[in-house]
Amino acid sequence: MTTTTKDSPCVHGEHTLCMPESSRKAARRRLAIAHGHLESIQRMLENPDVYCVDVLKQLKAVQGALAGTGEVVLRGHLEAHVATAESxxxxxxxxNELMHALKYT
Amino acid sequence: MTTTTKDSPCVHGEHTLCMPESSRKAARRRLAIAHGHLESIQRMLENPDVYCVDVLKQLKAVQGALAGTGEVVLRGHLEAHVATAESxxxxxxxxNELMHALKYT
Amino acid sequence: MTTTTKDSPCVHGEHTLCMPESSRKAARRRLAIAHGHLESIQRMLENPDVYCVDVLKQLKAVQGALAGTGEVVLRGHLEAHVATAESxxxxxxxxNELMHALKYT
Amino acid sequence: MTTTTKDSPCVHGEHTLCMPESSRKAARRRLAIAHGHLESIQRMLENPDVYCVDVLKQLKAVQGALAGTGEVVLRGHLEAHVATAESxxxxxxxxNELMHALKYT
Known part of the structure; x- marks a missing residue:
């Protein structure tokens, strides 16, 4: 457990908007899978006999895993922080901040 | 140096279509950067005070790095293997194989 | 001006969540441009001498215009309907509904 | 039937690389569907009671139709023009040209 200080990344003025714990845990799980997958592609690329299309497919699968992680984080943010913005x-x-982040798509 | 055998991933019937060495090296470099970046997001997520949008932005940046790696591999494949397909x-x-791989976009 | 009835697409139980007028106008403007652009590609394709890559580029440009239209609609929805959801x-x-719609990306 | 002249878009030096007729016809069919779909969204947006998420979903569906059109064109280009490049x-x-066009993704 960490005590949120004014320098914490999730402190916004007088409001604290930390990532919901459930989202954080789900994102960590998914990212660990993507991490393992990425390392398997690195091992593929150590083999001079690697075939391009095999690597292309694996890269896309890791991108899918990262997109899935992003969806978990986005859902948590919409529920906890965007839906409460008016209040x-x-x-x-x-x-503005969210549109900018989504812009990176 | 490895001697390509009939079981090598890049052997297609009587033809050997291994990833061009320059593409393989460039892809390895880019993937190492994406790997480090992904690990930095994993560290971010260890902090209960992490802010959702910061993570969303970093995830998109890693997806961009993976897309860049894919472009290096695709270019090498087009030049070395697709452009020579007719001969x-x-x-x-x-x-067919390439369209299927790109389908993952 | 139209009187919103219980069958209107933007009536959700006792709440009315019509697209903000500014978003609607901006989306219409952008879509008109995309429409004109799409028709120019249709004309390109009437010419047997059309070159593939020219068409690929124009298709991507229209996809960009549609994405821009989507962003206008999304922003209006986040501000008017998501940010007020808690209240x-x-x-x-x-x-859930928005995550599903974004899923189509 | 049109006689390809030196100014035709598909003339590249001494080579003629016009879009294969089958690709052109398939692309025209798909684009006509996308065109009709886009016009249905324009009609949706004429209604002040339109709901944002309904429009978001329809926009994504048209983007999918355009991506499908792009795939038809890309396949024809790979088969007719990229696979014959070495000869x-x-x-x-x-x-280079194709990587640039795909860059628009």
Missing amino acids: RGDTSEIV | RGDTSEIV | RGDTSEIV | RGDTSEIV
């Missing part, structure tokens, strides 16, 4: 009064800040 | 006589097999 | 008490319905 | 001697030009 905090920071709707435009929260929406 | 080998395996155009439809090579194109 | 209406329909957070999980609104988030 | 023409223009591999790097053809691959």
Whole structure:
């Protein structure tokens, strides 16, 4: 357990918007899988006889795993922080920030 | 140096279609960067005070690095294996396989 | 001006969640551009001398215009309907629905 | 039937690389469907009672139809023009051009 201080990444003015614990745990699990998968591609690439299309497919599978991790995080954020924005009064800040993050798609 | 055997992943009938060495090296470099980046997100997620949008942005950046790795592999495949398909006589097999791999986008 | 009836697409139980007027107008403008662009590709394809890569580029440009239209609609939805979900008490319905729609990416 | 002149979009130096007729016809069919679908979204947006998520879903469906059109064109290009590049001697030009077009993804 960590005590959130004013420097914590999830402190926004007087509000604390830390990632919901369930999202954090689910994201960690998924990312561990993606991490193992990525390392398997690194091992594939150590073999001079590797075939391009095999690597392309595995790269796309890891991208899918990362997208799945992103969805877990996004859902938690929408539920915990976006849906409550009006009551905090920071709707435009929260929406601008999220649109910018999604822009990276 | 490895001697390609009939079981090598890049042996296709009588043809050997191993990933070009330059593509393999470039892909390994990029994947090492993506690997380090992914591990930094795993560390972020160990902190209960992590903020969702920070994680979303980092996930997208790693997806971008993986897409960049895919482009290196795809270019090498197009140049070395697709552009030479007619002379080998395996155009439809090579194109079907590539369309399927790209389908994962 | 239209009088919203209980059958209107934007009526959700006792709540009315119509697209904000500014989003609707901006989306219509962008879609008109995408529409014109798509028709220009249709004309390109009437020419037997059309070159594949020219068409690929124009298709991607129209996809970009549609993505831009989606962003306008998404922003309006986040601000007007998601950010107010907690006060209406329909957070999980609104988030589930949006995650499903984004899933189409 | 059109007689390809030196100004035709598919003339590349001494080579003619017009879109295969089957790809052109299939792309035209798919684009006509996408066109009709896009117009149905435009009608949706004329209704002030339109609901954001309904529009988001329809936009994604049209993007899917455009991606499907792109796949038809890409396949035809890979088979007719990329797979024959080595025999023409223009591999790097053809691959550079295609990587650039795919970059728009």
